[in-house]
Amino acid sequence: MNIKNNIVNYISSNNYKPMTKEELALEFNIGIKEYRDFFKILKDLEKEGLLYRTKREKYVLTSSEGLYKGTLQGNKAGFAYFIEENKSISDVFISKDSLNGGKHKDRVLIRILVDEKESRSAEGEVVKIIEESKTPIVGTYKDSKQFGFVIPDDSKYGFDIFIAKRDKNGAKNNDKVVIKLKDTVKNGKSPEGIITSVLGNKNEKGVDISSIALEFQLPYEFSNKLLEKADKVPQKVSKEEIKKRKDFRDLFTVTIDGEDAKDFDDAVSIDKKGDNYILYVHIADVAHYVAKGSALDREAYKRGNSVYLLDRVIPMLPKQLSNGICSLNPNVDRLTITCKMEINPKGKVVDYKFFESVVNSDYRLVYEKVSDILENKSDYYNDDYLNNKLRIMAELFEILKDKRKNRGSIDFNFVESKIILDENGKAVDVVKEERRVANRIIEEFMIVTNETVGAHFGYMEEPFIYRVHIEPSKEKVLQFKNIIKKFGYFLKGQDIYSKDFQKILEDVKGKPEEMLVSTLLLRSLSKAEYSLEPDIHFGLSSMFYSHFTSPIRRYPDLFIHRILKNFIHNKPNTKNIKAYLEMIDEVAHHCSITERRAEEAEYEVNDMKMAEYMEQHIGEEFEGIISSLTNFGIFVQLNNGIEGLVQYAQMKDDYYTFNQESYIVVGETRNKMYNLGQQVTVKVIDASSSRRQIDFEFIN
Incomplete structure (x- = not known):
């Protein structure tokens, strides 16, 4: 047991009386030379929120003082909500x-x-800041003669930041800037800050998206x-390396x-062997070019994944690799790792093998054009051999899809919203984008x-990184059950399986409430993450799942x-299994965080x-459905997927409250009700890209 656990256990004991750090050091027989290290451990336990130091400088357990640790979520009005880390209590209002x-x-x-029993929501006060947010504050600078101030892009900060003339560092009026606060925020007073970097005028192309990248x-x-270092990576595959590998260049291969x-991370080839299908999935061999522990590897780990922000990609790897030698571009030799699978007509993988390989892609195909071919709408490529291969792929897709469905895999079929930008980076349209057959193949x-x-x-029970998706919490399942009852759908029994959720999706298919129920179901599920320990993937109804197919854009892959390469060459992954397991656990945790970010x-x-x-549409009216009900207002989703808020403060015909148990909003005087999925007409009364918010009002 380590010293931290010993300290917590000692302070947890019934006989403990609050002590100062010096008294605790004596109790633990800490020598004077070790005081500094011991005091640092106590400080760390404070930061972790396990211990609390009273006004008399004595240490007690946080829980014994009736204190809770968590994160503040601010509001533009200046108050905040406290979200407890373990979700053991509801959100708490902090004035x-x-x-x-x-x-x-x-x-x-x-x-x-x-x-909470005495009021609509529990109210509390902050007694200690465990850790100040390290997130940079990004905002718009407003200049005046003697000083300036910055309006944060994230209105949840609830304050503007005073900038002395000496601290504006060249910023001009309406520039997007990054600020560092000089001091702790004092109640009722705008904090003072210093501008650390200037991104450019807020109206310049791309500055708005750059500011969000910095914010995160x-x-x-x-x-x-x-x-x-990336420039030194060869951009051609050597003949020597090809000789060491399985040569699949003669296979008909497409991306x-x-x-x-x-x-292009992945390419596929397909053949038939009697009634069985032979599927080759070739994945870019990034590991050949990015050596473990190298500068490129350390940077890829730090980033964790590529990030896609509409008009740009923030890549995990430099473009010399991501768009160059690692990308499976057509008509060039590329190094790959191939998973060759034999799949029977029931969708079972009856045999498989892994290879270090080399491929040469015949076609760079596009989802939309392949879908047109398979849906008999057009033949863009005009190649009978290609078309035959695509038909075989479509056959296998149907088999694999049906197999997943039969075992209970949840198959969401959302229509995505696609935002169209003009040449200046401005949003000019939002349209629905279907997930067609080629995407699904x-x-x-x-x-x-x-x-x-x-x-x-x-x-094999080998150390590995799994992609796990634990089953949803009982609370979320219960809430989902209560909501879908309103639409006449039911989840039966105490134990819930993915098949139960899939059945709901089948029942709502083609009905007006399909999109809403699908969205609510998705919200009820837990977040998938990476893990050293194998566990179920609830959504896919799979016992062992991994992320292997996108090594250009995801570090776990x-x-x-x-x-896998060590397995192919029969090499051990490590000589120190304990350190290796700790390292895998850290990689899994870190990559889960970067993915969420x-x-x-x-x-x-x-x-x-x-x-x-x-x-551009303020004052216009739109049809939509009520997509969410909250304590502060009603969210309405339009047909193109855009969502806006109707605040209760804007509903002048009555005083409305949200009844969480029955999941409706009711007017106190007239008993007028608003329900999830209700068809409504709204007018756009405000929209602000800087606040990232759209405000509606109901049209009766």
Whole structure:
């Protein structure tokens, strides 16, 4: 047991009386020379929120003082909500006067002042800031003669930042800037800050998206030193390397991707052997070019994944690799790792083998054009041999899709919203983008490959990174059950399986509430993440699942490639198994964090650009459905996927409240009700790309 656990256990004991750090040092027989290290451990336990130091400088357990640790989520009005880390209590309202220097995204300890039973929501006060948010504050600079101020892009900060003339560092009026606060926020007073960098005028092309990238601390540029190393990577495959590999260059091989794709991780080949299908999935051998522990590898790990922000990609690897030698471009030799699978007519993988290989792609195909061929709409490529191969792929897709469906895999068929930008980077349209048959073929082929790789190492019980998706919490399932009852759908029994959710999706298919119920179901599920320990993938109804097929844009895939290459060559992964397991656990945790960061940044960019598009439509009316009900207002989704908020404060005909148990919004005087899925007409009364918000009002 380590010293941290010993300290916590000692302070947890019934006989413990609050002690100062010096008294604790004596109790633990800490020598004077070791005081500094011991005091640092106590400070770390404070930061972790396990211990609390009273006004008399004595240490007690946080839990014994009735304190909770978590994160503040601010509001533009100046107050905040406290979100407890373990979700053991509901969100707690923190008034502006009770923040005590805490701000949006800070980790804090709070004390409950008013219990939830006594009020509409619990109220509390911040008693300690455990850790100030390290997220850079990005905003718009407003200049005046003697000083300036910055309006944060994220309105949840609830304050503007005063900038002294000496601290504006060349910023001009309406420039997007990054600010560092000089001091802790003081209640009722605008904090003072210093501008650390200037991104450019807020109206310049791309500055708005760059500001979000900075806000989420996305590593935007590669260092010159790293780019020099990338320049030294050969851009042709050597004959010597080809001789060492399985040569699949004579196989008819294609890539199928979106029109705008620049990097190609995967290519496929297909044949038939009697009634069975032989599927080859060739994945770019990035590990050959990015050596473990190299500068390129360290940078790829730091980034964790590529990030896609509408008009740009923030890549995990420099373009010399991602768009160059690693990308499976047509008509050039490329190094790959191939998973060759034999699949029977029931969709079972009856045999498989892994190869270090070389391929030469015959076609760079596009989803839309392949879908047109398979749906008999047009034949863009005019190649009978290609068309025959595509038909075989479509056959296998149907088999694999049906097999997944029968085992209970949840198959969402969302229509995505696509934001169209003009040459100046401005949003000019938002349209629906279908997930057509070609997209689904490649998805299905990648799923079966990832399952094959995951199961291989799962059954071998080798150290590995799994993609896990645990079953949803009982609370979320109960909430989902209560909501879908309103539409006449039911989940039966206490234990819930993915097949139960899939049945709901089948029942709502083609009905007006399909999109809403699908969205609510998705919200009820847990987040998928990476893990050292194997566990179910609830959504896919799969026991062992991995991410193997995208090493150009995801670090876990690159990591798994190294494990697979060692297996192919019968080499051990490590001599120190304990350190190796700890390292895999750290990689899994880190990549889960970078993935969430990328998703949040992508959502913010989409919200901003949708709001920018709706700025052109203020005063116009639209049809939509109620997509979400909250304590502060009603969200309405339009037919193109854009979502806006009707605030209760804007609903002048009555005083409305949200009844969480029955999941309806009711007017206190007239009993007028608003339900999920209800068809409504709304008017756009405001839209702001800087606030990333769209405001509607109901048209009766």
